[in-house]
Amino acid sequence: MAIDNKNVLWVTGDNRGAVSGLGNKNKNTSFVRVVDQVKAVSVSDSRSMIIKSDNSVWTAGSNGFGELGIGNAVSNGTFVKVADGAEQIESGSENGFIIKSDHSLWASGFNHYQIFQSLSLADVSDTYQKIADNVKAISAGQAHLLMLKTDGSLWACGQNVDGQLGIGSNTDQRGFMKVMDGVKAIKACSYHSLVIKTDNSLWSTGHNEFGELGIGNSVNQNRFVRVMDGVSAIAGGRFFSMAVKADGTLWASGYNNQTFGITGPDQKNFIKVADNVTAIAAADYHSLMIKNDKTMWATGSNTYGEIGAGSERSLDVFAKVKLP
Known part of the structure; x- marks a missing residue:
């Protein structure tokens, strides 16, 4: 994924995980325009995340286990809003992360390594939860x-x-x-x-x-x-x-x-x-x-x-x- 100098998001490559935000699982070998007013992007095999110009966070992916942070909704492969006030995003293989303007860290997804203290290791957080304060980067x-x-x-x-x-x-x-x-x-x-x-x-x-x-x-x-x-x-x-x-x-x-x-x-x-x-x-x-x-x-x-x-x-x- 790439953002041009007009804040337009473009995507290319494998899309079996419906991470392109285009609403399909088609592979692209050239960059395809996705959405405007984007200032940051992070992508993994399981999800993509973007910050828009108003600092809102949007995500796309398959959501087979509720890991996108959009609840248990069925994803249609297009971007869905999940948060406001973001400074940084990180798309991991098992989790999505958001650092907000107050430097709080929020996460969704799996808990295999106990990042959600209130959940068991087998649980999945299907909405974004605060997991740390005073965070600069993840x-x-x-x-x-x-x-x-x-x-x-x-x-x-x-x-x-x-x-x-x-x-x-x-x-x-x-x-x-x-x-x-x-x-x-x-x-x-x-x-x-x-x-x-x-x-x-x-x-x-x-x-x-x-x-x-x-x-x-x-x-x-x-x-x-x-x-x-x-x-x-x-x-x-x-x-x-x-x-x-x-x-x-x-x-x-x-x-x-x-x-x-x-x-x-x-x-x-x-x-x-x-x-x-x-x-x-x-x-x-x-x-x-x-x-x-x-x-x-x-x-x-x-x-x-x-x-x-x-x-x-x-x-x-x-x-x-x-x-x-």
Whole structure:
């Protein structure tokens, strides 16, 4: 999904979960216009969420278990309003999250890792419930969560078999546990985690079979390890990581089967892949970047048309993608 400079939302790719907001489950290989007046978007396999210009939150998806936060209503695949006063949204595989203007965190969906203290592990919250205060950011991985509080403290919960929580063990964590202080940005990838600390240093933990932590080896870590300095933005896919430095250079590490725009083997250290980059995003096996001139570029797997280049041909280097 992409938002253009006129706040129009566009979508491409797989839509079996009815997440496009178009009211169908059709796959698209080129970007299709969805809705206007959108200022933020977050999408996963199970749901999409948008913030409109009036700060209202809308969601789309299948709602087979009531996980969308619209009650037990049958979803028709179009966007349904669920909240007002939002500052940030995050669409996870099991939950939707909203941070409101008062920094309260609200969630809907499954409770496998006890984020809803009033519910049992088997329950599903089919409406949005407040679960925390003083929250600055939330990021959802495959089955783990990172939460950044307004005081710069990092909290985590969920699956931890690969050490992705960074708590010094590989034990799953029910409910949020404090990890460390001095954090300014977070990214929970599928099985690993990335954070930027207040001194702009990048730290990583978790799964590292393909070198996605960028620390020069392929050994999993269960505590955050310092990687490099001068980082301003982070993103990551299933087994790779990306970082933009303050000078606009884009760096990547990990699994490299067309995932981050250069040909060659997997990378155990971060390697420079582009210049003049202002924003990045990544999913399982593809990546997107926006350059200084406002152009959008994509690379990686394109089996479902997720790159939006008009075909299902995958790309092993970045190519410019235009919205209609």
